[in-house]
Amino acid sequence: MCxxxxIVKKKNNLVDPQDLAAMSSAIEHRGPDEAGFSLLNDNSIGLAHVRLSILDIHSGQQPMFDNKSGELAIVFNGEIYDHEIWRKKLEAKGSSFATKSDTEVIIELYRHYGTDAFAKLNGEFAFMLWDGRKKNLYAVRDYAGVKPLFFYESDQEMIFSSEVKGIFALPRVPRKISKDYLCGPLFGAFSPAISAFEGIQSIKPGHFLCINAEGKKSEHRYWQQSYDVDQSMTFEDAKKLVREKLQKAVSRRLVADVKVNTYLSGGLDSSIVCALMSRERQDFNAYTIGFGDSVYDESHLARQMADHYGAKFNKLDCSMDTIADNLERTAYHTESAIANPGAVAKMQLSELVHQQGEKVCLTGEGADEVFAGYPYFKLEAIWRMLKQGGEERKQGLELWKKFQAKETRSEGIHWNRKVDWSRPNHIYGYAAFMPLRSEEYGNLIQKLFQTKKLGIMANDNPENCFKSQFDIEAMKALDPINASKEMTLNQLYCYMIPNLADRVEMANSIECRTPFLDRELLEAVGTIPPKYFMDLANLREKYVLFDSYKDELPQFHRKIHKHPFMSPDWLTLSKTHRGRELFGEYLSQSALQQSEIFKPKFVALLKFLWNTLPRTSGLRKKIDTLMGLTLSMQVIHKKLIENTVPHSRDFKMIHRKPKVIIEGEMANGR
Known part of the structure; x- marks a missing residue:
């Protein structure tokens, strides 16, 4: 991936190639193998690309043009997993190919199908495609939001980049933290269009922008997660469907001209991926994170799974000291607030993979969202039982006791003990954890933020953010499990992928592939009756996924309860030498006054409670998350707002031109 x-200029302005060089140098980590640029439409459009070579290593350079007229051009980040199938279909339609890359397949697919081509792609991608015939430029992002694409617009230009750093490499772009981000996504009311920075937007997953010859943009949705539930589907049919689609998803992602490895936590998701990989590959590495003698260390499970499937086991021993040492670098790359230090550990794991000379890993990301794996899915079901009264309420009370004991480690992030779930008038017609969590944190807005300096108004709150994200009546019409999955997908796009996937992986030039976010699998899972996603009586999450593979996984694995990936908390980090320095530096009164985001007195109060409340206190766990969010936002402000993004306007790039132009220049002796 790359x-x-x-840069798209307006008002007859011209693109400066050195601007493209500066932007590309700022995100060189995403593509250290080579770099190229092209100028189009009388130099009013500039495309630039930094490459991490995975497929068709010796050709496939970008920007790439169609090999006929040169009127179609593309810069592409990602992988298209069914490109060989489409290549054969397109050849039957008369297309010819100069490379073996998936990038060229996109060009030819667009030539035949226009913008309808985008919905036919199965993979993880973000790309910009120029149609010189129509004078249209398309900005396209994959259906699951795995690959990022940001943009900034002024009266003079539009600027796009895979990371905000690329945009901020141009000093003329204003840099400021977004109040919309602080009042929404920071508190769990996720919006796929909002970045942490004012004026910087994200292309939404499953959408594309069209910029026409006049420089006007329009947004279009080409894919949407559907919930066309087949109520006649049996549990056995559902398991068969999952096995069929997931095996194909894994097989697709094993295609590469370099070795493909896997991340392995020892939990259900990554273990299934490892098991399915072992059917087709014998020589691959399994990478995991260890947290010493902490209760969060589950590396022994990963080692057992790796041994069982014949993978070479690689463990990163991750101490809180090393996490503290790497926090600033991680926040710089994620470009969004960090709720748990585990994101830093994932950054370090990707670095280990890079140091070993590897480029590609499969991961289990997306399984918790697609198969309802987070603790709050079970919690919401218990709430619905408690609301019924009678025997069902009695059973619900028993489950509530068991749930609290079983899910202690994830309290404060994936569920809260004291939430006002029983009140009437919930946004989507049922008690949903994510809006309730956001409302609870939203009550802190006036206390926590310097509202006047940030321009925060009374209606800037998580509740309104939630209301703007979804069609309320459509959400009410869904089964509560599917409605909560829809909200959780937004969390995936806006938090999980930046903090635990793409950004921390590509910071180390590592491409990670996500079988659980395969388009065909997503569409298939949308037809499964929601009741199959959990065995509530036994507090078993992702039930249909678990039962689909329980006979293929080793016996020891069937009895474990794997928690969502987390590390020891921020308070533990603050007790290390570097951790004390970080909290002391970034949360000092002078630093807080400098950034003009958080109120120093309230942060001081939070810090006092954080250090004095019992570790088992639910309030202390919530404060721990707040302290991490506050610290990481302060780091982001310093690294990306106060300071200039490191870049070079002399970054070396190859000027690429269409074949027809090159041949014309050669014929004219140029």
Whole structure:
């Protein structure tokens, strides 16, 4: 996978190639193998690309043009997993190919199907495609939001990049923290269009922008997660469907011209991926994170699974000292607030993979969202039982006791003990954890933020953010499990992928592939009756996924309860030498006054409670999350707002031109 940068000038202005160089140098980590640029439409459009070579290593350079007229051009980040199938279909339609890359397949697919081509792609991608015939430029992002694409617009230009750093490499772009981000996504009311920075937007997953010859943009949705539930589907049919689609998803992601490895936590999701990989590959590495003698260390499970399937086991021993040492670098790359230090550990794991000379790993990301794996899915079901009264309420009370004991480690992030779930008038017609959590944190807005300096108004709150994200009546019409999955997908796009996937992986030039976010699998899972996603009586999450593979996984694995990936908390980090320095530096009164985001007195109060409340206190766990969010936002402000993004306007790039132009220049002796 790679990095892309694009500048679209308005009012007859011209693109400066050195601007493209500066932007590309800022995200060189995404593509250290080579870099290229092209100028289009009388130099009013500039495309730039930094490449991490995975497929068709010796050709496939970008920007890439169609090999006929040269009127179609593309810069592409990602992988298309069914490109060989489409290549054969397109050849039957008369297309010819100069490379073996998936990038060229996109060009030819667009030539035949226009923008309808985008919905036919199965993979993880973000790309910009120029149609010189129509004078249209398309900015396209994959259906699951795995690959990022940001943009900034002024009266003079539009600027696109795989990371905000690419845009901020141009000093003329204003840099400021977004109040919309602080009042929404920071508190769990996720919006796929909002970045942490004012004026910087994200292309939404499953959408594309069209910029026409006049420089006007329009947004279009080409894919949407559907919930066309087949109520006649049996549990056995559902398991068969999952096994069929997931095996194909894994097989697709094993295609590469380099070795493909896997991340392995020892939990259900990554263990299934490892098991399915072992059917087709014998020589691959399994990478995991260890947290010493902490209760969060589950590396022994990963080692057992790796041994069982014949993978070479690689463990990163991750101490809180090393996490503290790497926090600033991680926040710089995620470009969004960090709720748990585990994101830093994932950054370190990707670095280990890079140091061993590897480039590609499969991961289990997306399984908790697609198969309802987070603790709050069970919690919401218990709430619904408690609301019924009678025998069902009695059973619900028993489950509530068991749930609290079983899910202690994830309290404060994935569920809260004291939430006002029983009140009437919930946004989507049922008690949903994510809006309730956001409302609870939203009550802190006036206390926590310097509202006047940030321009925060009374209606800037998580509740309104939730209301703007979804069609309320459509959400009410869904089964509560599917409605909560829809909200959780937004969390995936806006938090999980930046903090635990793409950004921390590509910071180390590592491409990670996500079988659980395969388009065909997502569409298939949308037809499964929601009741199959959990065995509530036994507090078993992702039930249909678990039962689909329980006979293929080793016996020891069937009895474990794997928690969502987390590390020891921020308070533990603050007790290390570097951790004390970080909290002391970034949360000092002078630093807080400098950033003009958080109120120093309230942060001081939170810090006092954080250090004095019992570790088992639910309030202390919530404060721990707040302290991490506050610290990481302060780091982001310093690294990306106060300071200039490191870049070079002399970054070396190859000027690429269409074949027809090159041949014409050669014929004219140029």
């Amino acid at each position: 990095g892309i940068n694009i």
